[in-house]
Amino acid sequence: MSLEIDPSEGVFNVSGERKTFTIINVTKERLAFKVKTSDVDLYRAKPVYGFVVPQEKIKLIIQRMEGPAKLDKIVVQYAEVPEEEVEPKAPFQAEAQSGEVILPVNAKS
Template sequence: MAALAVDPPALQVPASAFKIRSSNNENYRLKPVYGFVEPGAASPVEVTRTNGPPKDDKLVVQFIEVPAEATDAQEVFKSGVPQGEVILPMSAQ
């Protein structure tokens, strides 16, 4: 079984909607890809790695502020430009 390291292991963003992308969609599954998070709250993300050769990859977390009545995070990112992003290096060994 391979070990996976993500740095940093936790992240705080100043927005209420997020989108997560991976540099390696062949070996990583993310759940959820889109979501909302209340101010000061946490939103766990499940990262699953399938079999494949060990290598360095990255997760990109994009974020955007949305109105309280927004209900579809994916739609928010289709119609709006992210306010920022954080790149998280990952390493499967």
């Protein structure tokens, strides 16, 4: 079971920048996902939680705020969920995470 993120890394401007990535479900299962950042003061993600059906692609928007140049990461955790699940937070509250994908992000001047 796996998700992919395209592009597989992000380079942002230290003055702040918004970029769009694609989350791709390469499995045959419906997955819930949760997006976490290594620096919540510098990075915002939208959506934070969601579902992605088999072979579907969805947009992930990452906003970097103004701040110092440094390496960080965006972590997309995922868990297999049944069709009847309507709350994307539920598997993570139940600690049912089954994997994660790490998106390295870097800020440069």
